[in-house]
Amino acid sequence: MRRSRFFLFALLAVLATGVFLVLDGCSVSDKKSADTVMPGSFPVIDEAYSIIQENAVYPVEGDMLVEGALRGMADVIGDPYSTYLSEEEAASHKESLAGERVGIGAEITRSGGKYIIVSPIKGSPAEKAGLQPYDEIVRINGEALGGLKLQEVVKKIRGKEGSALELTIYRPDLNKHLELKVVREVIPVKTVSAELMEVRGEKIGYIALTMFGDETADEWKKATDKVIKEGAEALIIDVRGNPGGYLRAVGEVAGSLLADDTVFAYMQNVKGELTPLVVEPSEKFSFDGKLKTMPVVLLQDKGSASASEVLSGALKDLRRGFIIGDVSFGKGTVQDTMELSNGGEMKLSTHKWLTPKETWIHGKGVNVDLASEQDKLFTEHIRFSTDVYAEGDYHEDISYAQRLLSGLGYSVGRDDGYFDESTVEAVRAFRMEAKVSEENIMDRKFFTALREKVESYRKDKENDKQLQVAIGYVHHLLSE
Incomplete structure (x- = not known):
């Protein structure tokens, strides 16, 4: 040819x-x-x-x-x-966007040129094989990893289900290298989590959606069935940090909350022609349609994009839900993903999507009904560091630690990355409270303890300012 x-x-x-x-x-x-x-x-x-x-x-x-x-x-x-x-x-x-992946079930990061295990998933092949946080991957199937990108290392780790992977890792706590064999398995990708919160004598269903993938609609059904069966009187939907996903998935989620035959969005082609996206009958959602009538509050932030904005835009325009948090990201285009003869794909923006009131939110986002600023410790990306820093040093890792220490209430005079005397005092105080060896340095033990402290802080819903505002609003609705 x-x-x-x-x-x-x-x-x-x-x-x-x-x-x-x-x-x-x-x-x-x-x-x-x-x-x-x-x-x-x-x-x-x-x-x-x-x-x-x-x-x-x-x-x-x-x-x-x-x-x-x-x-x-x-x-x-x-x-x-x-x-x-x-x-x-x-x-x-x-x-x-798939419902499952084949791999070893461990989060990996690159720090200081090293490939570090952040944490193995509970019950995963990685955990079964004995991999631990801060293990450094040195070789994969006997091949050194020097010079490889993180993406290339991840590719080497992935493979066919049931196939074995030989890993040479360095474990800092033992100061020695270990040889581990890991058998790849199918790792489920969960996109929906749910729990029933009992606050001031009221039962509130809390459901978080991390993305709209292949299995999201089915997961959503199980989650909503669970909280309604447990007695939920209202629903808080959390799409903070949700980057989007499949239209069919968000369509089913929206359909479970809206009356049948409701237009939840419009597609607009290059000629400006509008095609309504209509909610179809949702027989699979039970409990006598309670999901379509119970009070709904949606939490969003600037990381809520695309498909998650379709949901928030529909709930807002149709006055089906109350939006709390920050203005969303603002992605109002839809991509066709088309296969090519060489095995690749061309992903092309071919449509705009509009809210039920025919508003194009591209570059603007979906506005909230009630603005709420989040605690900074919830917006900080938690990362690993394997380096050691002392007074007089200057580095972004130090700036990162200064921000976390300040968020946890320690007195730090700056967050520009310079390790000054006030940082020394804050590090010493933190290490003493965290029962880490009393040194005035930032090292692996310090960063590990700091990470655990912040993760513990985030798990306490009392510290989630936006969620607390949402709970307060739901309480107001239910007490009317």
Whole structure:
């Protein structure tokens, strides 16, 4: 096949596949036809391809040139949500929204050029094999990891279910290397968590959605069934930090809360034509439709994007729920994800989505009904550090620690990353309270204790300012 024909086919490949509409992280199916693409060839691409292949002093494989051209076509659109995904990237993207993954079940980070186990998931292959937080992965199947990106290390760890992985790890607490064998298993990806909170004699269902993936709708049903069966009188839905996902998933969640045949959003194509997205009958949600009538409060923040904004926009416009927190991210476009003949995919923004009142929230976000600022310890990204810092040092790790210490109530005079005398005093006081060896340094033991203290602080719902505001509002509704 001539190269020009390949590029034409890359554009036409949509006719052979169903289309995924992804609200980045919504998804509906559609069909494309060859009539939507101008027929013809692109001889200039042939020319450039031949010139580079025949004359470039730095040789480049033909497939790499093709990949570069595909990326270039997506990049020139100037839309951060339109992009070309290689076969490998496309697989990772699908996996991120899947209901399960195959792996060892451990969070890994890169710190100081080292690949560190943050924590193994409870009951995972990693935990069964004996992996512990702060273990450093040195070799995988006998191969050293020097110079690899974190993404490449993760790729080496993943594999087929039932296959074995040989890990050489360095354990700082023992000051020795260990050889561990881990068998890869299917790791479920849970996107919904729920609990019943009893506050001031009232029962409130709290449900958090981390994303809208393959299994979210089913998980949502189980979660809502659980809290309603336990006597929930109202519902708090938490989509803080939810980056989005599949439209079908958010559609089912919205459908369980809204009256049948309600328009929960609109899709708008390039011609400006609107297609209503209508809630379908939701027989699978039981309890005599209680979910459609009980008071609802939704918590969102600036990290709530895309599909989560579809939900908050619908609840707000239809006056079905009260929104508390911060203005959301503001992503109002929908992407078609189309397979290409080389195994890759072209993810392209093809529609806008609008709220039931036909508002486009792109770049603006969904406004809240009641603004509430969150405790800074809840917005700080918790990370690992394996380095050692002392008075007089300057580093971002020190700034990070200063912010956490200040949030925990220790007196720190600055948070610019300079290890001054006030930081020394705060570190000493924290280490004494945390029963870590009394030294005036930030080391692995210090960062581990600091992380555990902040995680414990976050688990206490009394410290979650936005949640407490939501609970207070629900109490007001139920006491009316």
